[in-house]
Amino acid sequence: MELANILRDAARAEALPRFRRLDASMVTTKTSAIDLVTEADVATEEAIKAAITQWMPEALFVGEESVAADPALLGRLADADLAVVVDPIDGTANYAAGLPLFATMAAVVSKGETIAGIIYDPMGDDWVMAEKGSGAWLRRPNGEAVRINVAQKLPMAEMVGTASVGFMPPESRAEVLSNAIKVRMIVNYRVAGHEYRTFASGHTQFVCFNKLMPWDHLAGVLISQEAGAFAARLDGQPYLPHHVDGGLLVAVDLDSWDELRREVFTY
Structure with missing residues (x-):
């Protein structure tokens, strides 16, 4: 405090x-x-x-x-x-x-x-x-x-989440946006802090980012994990404070993470 x-x-x-x-x-x-x-x-x-x-x-x-x-x-x-x-x-x-x-x-x-x-x-x-x-x-x-706790798992077609595509490679952005039709909704608030707050409080099923500066993500990832989420870089490796690339996906559980990584965030 x-x-x-x-x-x-x-x-x-x-x-x-x-x-x-x-x-x-x-x-x-x-x-x-x-x-x-x-x-x-x-x-x-x-x-x-x-x-x-x-x-x-x-x-x-x-x-x-x-x-x-x-x-x-x-x-x-x-x-x-x-x-x-x-x-x-x-x-x-x-x-x-x-x-x-x-x-x-x-x-x-x-x-x-x-x-x-x-x-x-x-x-x-x-x-x-x-x-x-x-x-x-x-x-x-x-x-x-x-x-606070993350939301319950939902079928992919019912998932709502946030993702920042602005820092994705241009060739990957179109693919991810095309894949977005597989979930219910993807939005972006242009503020990681509130995207993590919304997710960790149980109102969305995932958050995804490509640019990893520690001040944007360290607090939110820990809060999400303590609320029950699974978090990892897009290669499946743990996210650590010194990481500044590799993408980041946080979901309500491991199964949801795997499904989202495979079907939506394929870059």
Whole structure:
């Protein structure tokens, strides 16, 4: 809860006051037109970093904007005894467009393993979180805690899930989109944090991503696993904090994962 409150305090101090108040000078394109950074991303990460540095000075801090400034920082994650990985505003494109669907996320990594994850929703003012081996929980600032679990298995034709095709190889994108008719619905919220929250809370049957930056996925994968899901890269190997490629599929169970991998996400 200490880390959860750090995320909440930073988002409320830096992200929310700027929401729907950005002008063009406060938004910058990074690698492409759909990869943005705002003044709020930077300020929120700085606030989180300052608080974590004071609270856990021994921890390596790996933030999305910190890595943008110093790419070598990402390479230190695999060997760190203790690290905190942060996405100050997940869903920056939504945030910049004034859409109230974004999140602030953090994961704790110890010796190459994710041991805790938190996804904070600044608009709903609550967290979904997990510690390894302790289940997944929805927690509110008043202390209320509700355990969450993934949905029951469904036939493929009835499955609803989220998938990001924007970072798939162009030749694979058409195949995956064609295969999408085999399930009931595939959507994309442009914010991994809320896609993981929706999945882990039992409202969808799968999530799939191709681009694997640790701040986008470490918290969500651990929370999903603690809620009962099966998660792996598309080659079937476990997803680890230092992985940045290989695709990622998370489903309500192993059988669903196998079926989706074979029939839909064939790239």
